[in-house]
Amino acid sequence: MVIFNKIHLTAITLLFFGTILNILPFSEALVSKTPPILLLILIYLSLAFPNQINLTYAFISGLIMDILMITPLGYNALCYTITIYLILLYYPQIRLQSNWNKMFSLLIILMPYFFISTVVNSMLNIEYNILDVCISVFISILIWPGLFGMLRFIRQKYTS
Amino acid sequence: MKNNLHFRQSHIISIKLILFLVISISFLLIDKNLELSNKIRNNSSYLIKPIYSTAEAPLKIFNKLSIYIDSMQDLIKKNKILEKKVFIQSGIIQKIPLLKEENKRLRKLLNSSESMADSKIIIAELIKVNLSPFSNKIVIDKGEKNNLSLGQTVIDSLGLIGQVSEVNKDFSIVTLITDPGHALLAVNTRTEKRVMVSGTGDNRYLKAEYVSLNEDVIEGDILITSGLDNIFPEGYLIGVISKINKKINKDFMEVDVRPSSSLSTNQEVMILW
Numbered sequence: 126m127v128i129f130n131k132i133h134l135t136a137i138t139l140l141f142f143g144t145i146l147n148i149l150p151f152s153e154a155l156v157s158k159t160p161p162i163l164l165l166i167l168i169y170l171s172l173a174f175p176n177q178i179n180l181t182y183a184f185i186s187g188l189i190m191d192i193l194m195i196t197p198l199g200y201n202a203l204c205y206t207i208t209i210y211l212i213l214l215y216y217p218q219i220r221l222q223s224n225w226n227k228m229f230s231l232l233i234i235l236m237p238y239f240f241i242s243t244v245v246n247s248m249l250n251i252e253y254n255i256l257d258v259c260i261s262v263f264i265s266i267l268i269w270p271g272l273f274g275m276l277r278f279i280r281q282k283y284t285s
Numbered sequence: 286m287k288n289n290l291h292f293r294q295s296h297i298i299s300i301k302l303i304l305f306l307v308i309s310i311s312f313l314l315i316d317k318n319l320e321l322s323n324k325i326r327n328n329s330s331y332l333i334k335p336i337y338s339t340a341e342a343p344l345k346i347f348n349k350l351s352i353y354i355d356s357m358q359d360l361i362k363k364n365k366i367l368e369k370k371v372f373i374q375s376g377i378i379q380k381i382p383l384l385k386e387e388n389k390r391l392r393k394l395l396n397s398s399e400s401m402a403d404s405k406i407i408i409a410e411l412i413k414v415n416l417s418p419f420s421n422k423i424v425i426d427k428g429e430k431n432n433l434s435l436g437q438t439v440i441d442s443l444g445l446i447g448q449v450s451e452v453n454k455d456f457s458i459v460t461l462i463t464d465p466g467h468a469l470l471a472v473n474t475r476t477e478k479r480v481m482v483s484g485t486g487d488n489r490y491l492k493a494e495y496v497s498l499n500e501d502v503i504e505g506d507i508l509i510t511s512g513l514d515n516i517f518p519e520g521y522l523i524g525v526i527s528k529i530n531k532k533i534n535k536d537f538m539e540v541d542v543r544p545s546s547s548l549s550t551n552q553e554v555m556i557l558w
Contacts, residue, residue: 144336145336145339148336148337149340149343149344150340150341150344150414176294180298180301180302180305183305184309192329192333193337193414195322195424195458196322196420197312197317197319198312198315198325199309199311199312199316202309202312203306203310203313206305206306207302207306210298210302213298248313
């Protein structure tokens, strides 16, 4: 029971920091290329605790991001939910992979996220730049090993 | 037993997935014009403002630090430049009373009312947070508490920025003139012809719409607000025509307008009454 609470407390704290990092101001040139940090943290948490941190967390985090980033309600919620569903389908395989393979898996898992966001952008007539989207995916993959290590360190320190 | 548990778990996840997908898509359909999320933002502004402030804090600290780090000589240099600017601008301002009088006289001659009456202005600071990169919106630190209302004009020292599109208790959201869903009626200062100017989603340029192929438009023409759309007061600078593309097989010219305001580098904006 204590561990159960610790997991949720750590997850909520990490997601709060992820939310702040997601809306941190960047220069105009970088703003559309920033990686979806909150989603990356959600991916890590659902890999580590698939029974506790799953679709409900993804959906609620998405809704909060929609409100904070002034996007139509449901936009991020939809993208996050589908991405975390994919993680829940394949987490036993991903967990066993090496860091390099994990980067490749992340690329495959983030593809539907960016594909869905592109489809929703087109449906809602929101202007977007496909090159920026690709750069964002690339940066997400590059920072993944570092972020993974840092999150694992925090998880081991605060949930065990 | 374990298999049963696993089966139950995956069953629950599938149900959750379908439920959340249905809710998300319904929200997307309902909230296409951000009406529902505006209401939620309005009711929870006391929660959102601290999150925005926390996200903005590192940038503010960095800015303050950079001011301290700036060497004395740099500050003296900057001061000299600013003094020069103030000197030049005060020279220009001297002409304003004269121009006002001339304007009054001309308006009397034309029998028209004073449309450029002294308007009240308040300065608002931008809350620098990373919104959706494609939203073309900015957040300012003035809201209902400062008597802001929907549709108010927002400008900077160089020109028109946009209009207030959502008012919350402590902050408001401004839709930029570059938003693809935004359009306004402008006047070409050289020919005095009216032009419809709409956003493109790109901060670097706007589009002048429905400009017929035989219309007198040249690069460098200045566009100002017409005041005919009942939103923006007359006479504020919108931008300069930067590119004209005439295609014979099309009914209208493709005209790009470079916005005069510094839409991406602003720290402060002015709100007009």
